[in-house]
Amino acid sequence: MxxxxxxxxxxxxxxxxxxxxxxxxxxxxxxxxxxxVSWLRSIKRRLVETARGSEDVIYRQSEVAQKSLIASWKQLQASGVILPLDQVGFSRFSEFEEDGHLLYLLTLAGSTSKAVVEISSQDGRVCMATNLIVHHRWRGFLFDGDPVFVREGRRFFAGHPATRSAPPVMRAEWFTRDNVNHVLAAAGVPDEVDVLSLDIDGNDLYLWSAMKTRPRILICEFNNAVPSDLALTIPYRPGFSFAALPADQAMFRSASLAAFVAVGRRKGYRLVGMNALGFNAIFLRDDVLATEMPEIPASTLDANPAAADVRRRWWPRLSQLPWIEVPSDGKL
Structure with missing residues (x-):
């Protein structure tokens, strides 16, 4: 044709x-x-060019804006001013304000490998890694269990001006606690990565517990329906999919914030923040920004109205389900 x-x-x-x-x-x-009729073809071409042109304008403007932000943040850091995370958030590719959180932490801490890993990236258009890949030329390793998302993601990065010559690695993989280290190594993930994003809505805590990779920054989604003083995770099942749950159990997945804190402490990490809606947690490795970003308690979640609303609606239904308690030493 x-x-x-x-x-x-x-x-x-x-x-x-x-x-x-x-x-x-x-x-x-x-x-x-x-x-x-040439004008029909001309209209079609102009529509396509307009869409591409609009994205290119956004891309160029964001490049300038982020460089300006980094410069101002470095000046504040040199003056001894450390901003709270709720003042630095913005969204370019992240669903919420986590792009700003990550960029600010990396501005303060610097980077070692400029490598970012995302487990459950979908097609990359809305994920934690893409801002670093597109606007800061990082190496990316993106994984999703759906090959359709991976195919669409490869098309997206192959067509983007920032990544068409060096797109991120994208693979369709189903992670388990038994294969996670093999899959990451086979994809070429380096021993030292700056950022790991984990959000599979299921066996997240089991993957994190089994993982040998020790990112400097971990950002992960947790189950904010569980009270902050309970360290709970779902029972491990390699093929777990929350989509198969009945509607009244749809939030019976992943693990509580306290459970992530327990495993994180065992692995040498501390909780330093979360997003405004209270379901994405940010952990720093203990050797990263130890003075600038002190640990916060899991009970910080209790003051979050969005999380409180989720807990009020869901915890009565979930509390009787077969959760697994995570011990204080974080050993699963």
């Missing part, structure tokens, strides 16, 4: 060829005539 025919078909999906021979001849004649 020619380029012109492809453009015409995508622009007029509602035209369906008739079944009779006479009708088909009329249909083909109409197609030929319409394809010859």
């Amino acid at each position: 020619s380029q012109t025919t492809t453009e015409y078909h995508s622009a007029t999906p509602s035209m369906v060829a008739p079944r009779s021979a006479f009708g088909r001849r009329l249909f083909d004649a109409a197609k030929t005539h319409l394809r010859a």
